[in-house]
Amino acid sequence: MINRHARRFHSRTAQIRQLSVTVKDCLTHLTQKNLTQTEKDVSVQGWIRSFRKGKNISFLVVNDGSTHESLQAVIRGPQINIEGLSFGTSVRVSGRLLYSIKGTQAVELDTSTVNVIGPASHDYPLQKKYTSAEHLRFNAHLRPRTQFNSSLLRIQSYMLHTLSSFFQTKNAIQVLPPVMTSSDCEGAGETFQISKSEDFFGMKTNLIVSSQLHLEALAMGVGKVWTLVPTFRAERSTTARHLAEFRMLEAELCFTNSLHDVMDITESLIRNLTQGIIQHPDLQFIRSLNAENIEQDVDMQARWDSILGTPWTRIRFSEAVRILETAGASEDFVFSPSMDSGLQAEHEKFLAKYFNGPVFVTNYPAVQKPFYMLPAEDGTVECFDLLVPSMGELCGGSLRDDNLDSLLHKMRIAGMNEGDLTWYTDLRRYGSVPHGGFGLGWERLVGYLCGVNNVREIAAFPRWVNHCVG
């Protein structure tokens, strides 16, 4: 067939493209030494971070989100229109890149033209001066335009790519489990139900609280799987560590009967993500900030060192309780540590501080944990919680009970509806294998590594009780 329409249209693709040059390009690749004659003249678009007007010379600082750094456009002479250049306004600045003698940056722009693309109305909710984290949370749609939040976005993106590469080298398969489910994973959290879904699906459905059960099914086809999936808890919590919608990083590994395997991969993953970002310029930048939402009392370098240092402590729950009991007199806990109750947040933080870094606490009493965990001989289950200083629990994992009768027995005791989970018990009915996995709160991990103490700063559009804007 003759493709003449296409050919005619293609000739139009030779037009000038606007995506080519970013501030990052200007500051890194286009240092003067490498500049060719044609590259020296550039046109960059971005948002105004500051504008200082002088008599003979003005300075316009422009950021386009490609890096935390901004480009300084130097405006000389009266022939350039400088009207409407207020904070937050978007502009196109054109001119010649020059090697900068003064200042901290290698290059600056000798400006020939400035065009306003989009003015920022005078009631722009962000201001150059200090804006509180609380105020920004209620303007989540504009928040990425701050240096702090755009840096967090770039760091997270880098971590996501590291995550993908990590599991790729481990031959673990990234899977995309469902978010709508007819199963109740553990009855632990309050679920969000989907209305009218009974009309649509012929059964009640809700949003997933954990993908673990689905990952178990998928792992039993391809051996090792992982996912980063939205999860939902209708808990009326307003703490700095809880969201109604958050991302859970979950992995499931077949053919293991040692909890150490699961802890090994958890530890290896978090070390890998930490190693990947501690040199990231955005993280160094965040660390240099003096913002209210950053943990100012924590030595971040020491935190990263404790993650990357010696292998993490692994202790049993019973040993943890003994340590807490010994420390109890001097520590003045609100809750007395005991074998019969779980660890309270204050206990978790104490333990991580005691060991001066991440610590796995394993083998909790079975009565404290959900039905699917593998029983050990001493009335405990093969599980762990990973505790980190000043936060407490970051991650939890376990070996799963792969015995059908044992599983059914525990489901009956827990009053669960077997019929809803036939598909899950099928995994034990047909070719069951020993396996285990973990689940890690993504926003908590990112916040922990960045020294940001509220997960609402990490989620792009945070949702919590009475708050779902956007």
Add this chain to the structure above:
Amino acid sequence: MINRHARRFHSRTAQIRQLSVTVKDCLTHLTQKNLTQTEKDVSVQGWIRSFRKGKNISFLVVNDGSTHESLQAVIRGPQINIEGLSFGTSVRVSGRLLYSIKGTQAVELDTSTVNVIGPASHDYPLQKKYTSAEHLRFNAHLRPRTQFNSSLLRIQSYMLHTLSSFFQTKNAIQVLPPVMTSSDCEGAGETFQISKSEDFFGMKTNLIVSSQLHLEALAMGVGKVWTLVPTFRAERSTTARHLAEFRMLEAELCFTNSLHDVMDITESLIRNLTQGIIQHPDLQFIRSLNAENIEQDVDMQARWDSILGTPWTRIRFSEAVRILETAGASEDFVFSPSMDSGLQAEHEKFLAKYFNGPVFVTNYPAVQKPFYMLPAEDGTVECFDLLVPSMGELCGGSLRDDNLDSLLHKMRIAGMNEGDLTWYTDLRRYGSVPHGGFGLGWERLVGYLCGVNNVREIAAFPRWVNHCVG
């Protein structure tokens, strides 16, 4: 502090690990030439794909999901227990890896012991003989154990990593937008509402039908963003191309006023993903299968070639209609092509076939498209649909209207509630910039590249009307 508990516990990590050797390891890394004495003796776990019992020698074929290939365990002599070795049973086979003289594989296992880990009950829903795709869809939890579905999982995972790398090289930021939203994106699809969310959030919420609006907000902080997010449409469709829950690959790019930029990155991305997987052993394996769910009438190599060949055709909607009108007499369309109605599925398929590969159709009449698209001068909008042979629409994109007044005008005409979208119009109120993006149905793309004609085979746990199992 003294860390004696930790040290005592650590000594236990020296125990034997079970995760070390996979079938893939045996077949690739442990070819006999590289075997050291200690590596020759291996223990592998997996599921039985077949068992042939002979008088003096038996053959057990075991797969663990690490690759589409299986390991053949040769069982000699009567001292090895071969009871209970049925299809689907999970086993641990131990023995010595030998260079295989006969057969297609480089190695086989000279078996010393076989242990049944998990028997498969006699009513195991999968069978070695043919199992229909329809039957498997209702056993999605066991489906990954088939060669076909496990191959699809491995291919998808590889594509996901390629995706992450692609955008990393483009300096686009991966973001994690919300799934629960208080906004109505376009009113085009039926939304799933979240029940009792008014109690929890103080406002009505529903599941997201597209992340575009949120991505626009995020892009206006960091320039270029992308995501792969679950999206939800309560459409009572039962076609091979629709799911109630599916993954949408979406990207948004700031600082462009050319639709070609958006088409360029779409084309580049799909070429990149295709290039990445066409040599993948699992894709070659799927191609060799003779399964009902594979498009048998399509030359897959020609399909991939058409993607990787010359730049894709880009035509305007008006030109597409002219071609369709000319072809109409001989093609016998059910619907007459016209400027006043959108393209029907039959038209889309014809156009892609006519151009013998992917084709972008741009500049549809504004009345056919949603409010947020950028108007062109001739009553059209700066948008595209990407059509591919035998499927039709795979992807859509547009430049976004970045003018506040124009946007508000169109929202009023469409009867939309401005108050719900104040956060979105804010993006134009404060420092608006030209931008555009696209959305691509992930399951459709994977199915298209693998020659699988029903997206229910691609989603791990497919949901459609009257079907939400697991």
